[in-house]
Amino acid sequence: MLPDNIPTVTVSGRFLSPDGTPLSGSVTFRAPAQLTFPASDVILGGPVVAQLDAQGQVAATLPATDAPDMDPADWSYTVTEALAGLPAGRTYQLLLPARQPHVDLADAAPTDPSKPNYLPVIGPKGDRGERGESAYEVAVANGYTGPPADWLESLLGPRGATGPQGDRGPAGPQGEPGVVQSINGVSAAAIKLTASDVGALATAAAGMAGGVATLGPDGRVPTVQLPPSAGAVQSVNGYSGVVSLSASDVGAAPASHTHTAAQVGAVASTARGAAGGVAALDSAGKVPAAQLPAVAGTLPGTWMPDDFGLKSWAYDLHSGSRTPGDAPSEAGRLYLVGVPLRTAATISKVAVHVMGYDRPNTNASAYFGIYDKDLKRVAQSANAAQTLPETHNIGGQLGPVPLTAPVSLSPGSYYVAILVRGSGTSVPFLAATNWGPASTTSGARAADVTGVHRWLQTTSTTLTTLPASLSAGDFTEASTCYWAGLG
Incomplete structure (x- = not known):
């Protein structure tokens, strides 16, 4: 412009x-x-x-x-x-x-x-660009009366003798390119390409040996172009023509022949839910309580994660009530709690058990998340410092923490991550258990078959957010294991 x-x-x-x-x-x-x-x-x-x-x-x-x-x-x-x-x-x-x-x-x-x-023409007194009188108009003004063509003819004198040929001048600049210079490497005034020039088969190859198959009026390859094996079935069980087989032709019993469940090694339908039979699932796809052994639902200490609205946890809280019972988290240190997940599930929250906690000041923070067995972060929460339960009652309180987005997890072992920033009473006391003396062979450090430990804690105490990934060298030995769950 x-x-x-x-x-x-x-x-x-x-x-x-x-x-x-x-x-x-x-x-x-x-x-x-x-x-x-x-x-x-x-x-x-x-x-x-x-x-x-x-x-x-x-x-x-x-x-x-x-x-x-x-x-x-x-x-x-x-x-x-x-x-x-x-x-x-x-x-x-x-x-x-x-x-x-x-x-x-x-x-x-x-x-x-x-x-x-x-x-x-620029006139002698006009501005630039104003048209003045042409030479013909000047001639008319001076008395010429003929048409313009005759006037132009009158300007031509007799043809002079041909002079000697001059020296060849320098080559001029190359002209502007045409619209098409070449097609498939062919440059000519009139270009005509063949099928081979464009990597195509000639139309004469349709239906010919070594060519391509054609389609008939029905849109299918004609039978004459198919190999013999691609045609109709030649025979069935030794019969040809219009074949009709009976049960004996294929070594089968007639439809009227019957067997009992015992004869075919099956359980009769009357055995569903009966003594000595098989369990009958209810409408929810689970075994009814009446068909479970008494020990599975009546004895104390058999609480399961789904009793608390969770999918899985690190251990039954009752089994973790022994020493130390509860322990304060250290500000800036990241704790990982191993949690086995038996079945695939969509997880929308993690949970810890808070024994005692004074809400931290505005400079404190608490982040929770999930890491896979390769120590890669797969989910995390927002700052939960102001939403953890503030409790000092006997037995504490379950503290669910929502994730920023649900995550679908396959069966396996995962880590629940705990990272709290604060000081004094603003650092929560969490339910914990002691899995034995600190050593590389203790119960806390021993890995399961997937390589996931029951308990890990970082050497660093200056973390402010959950890292995207961790490595084995980031952790130190410890024997205290917090309780955590997935929900």
């Missing part, structure tokens, strides 16, 4: 073949040098190449050749036409005075050698 203070002229034109077909190609407008506009702090350089569109039309907006304070001044555009199908394009000069904001090439371009270029 040129600055507004540079006057411009729009040049347009349309190029058609004699039968009206739009031509293709380009028209190039070239100034004699770089154009400098001091008032606009702009320097313009290079030609303007306008491509013909699908209707053979071309348009370009160019600086006027009489723009004020332009350097150089008093010049004209060199116009070069490069049109497909025309062996030699025209080249001519074109003035574009600002007083005429639109010029059509059909009015300006010469069509024969005797027609002058579009160079408006």
Whole structure:
């Protein structure tokens, strides 16, 4: 986009073949040098190449050749036409005075050698771009009475003798490229490609040996082009033609033949839920309590995670009531509690058991999350410092912490992550148990078959967020294991 203070002229034109077909190609407008506009702090350089569109039309907006304070001044555009199908394009000069904001090439371009270029005459006293009298008009004003064609003929003198041939001049600049230079490596005035030139099979190969299969009127490959094995079945169990088999033909008993459940090694339907039979599942897909042994639902100490709305936990809280019972978390240290997940589940929360906690100040934080067996974080919570239960009652209180987004977990072992920032009573006391003396072979450090430990804690005590991943070298030995669950 040129600055507004540079006057411009729009040049347009349309190029058609004699039968009206739009031509293709380009028209190039070239100034004699770089154009400098001091008032606009702009320097313009290079030609303007306008491509013909699908209707053979071309348009370009160019600086006027009489723009004020332009350097150089008093010049004209060199116009070069490069049109497909025309062996030699025209080249001519074109003035574009600002007083005429639109010029059509059909009015300006010469069509024969005797027609002058579009160079408006500058009168001796007129402003630049104003049209003065043509030479013919001057002749008429001085008494000539003939038509313009006769006047032009009168300007031609007798043909002179042919002079000696001059030296060959330097090669001119290469012309503008045509629309198509080559197709598949073939350059010619009239290109004709074969099927092999474009990597295709000839139409004569359809249905021929070594060619391609054809489709019949039904849209299928005709039978004559199929191998013998792809046709109809030749025989069934030694029979041909229209075959009808009986049970004896295939070594089967007739439909009227029956067996009892015992004869086929099956359990009779009457055995479902009966003594000595098989369990019958209820509408929820579970074994009814009446078919469970008494020890599974009546003895104390058999609480399960789903009794608390959880999917899994590290251990029964009752089994963790021995020393130390509860322990404070250390600010800035990340604790990992191993939790086995027996079945696939969508987890939306983690849980800890808070024994005592004073809500921390606004500078404290508490983050919880889940890591897989490779110590990669798979889920995390928002800051839960202000939502953990504030409790000092006997037995404590279950503290569920929602995750920022639910996560679908496959069966396996995972870690519940605990990271608390705070000091003094703002650090919660959590339910914990002691799994033995601190050593690499203690119950706390021993890994299960998947490589997941019951309990880990980081060497660092300066963490502020849950890392995206951890490694074995980030942890130190400890024997105290917090209680945690997945829900």
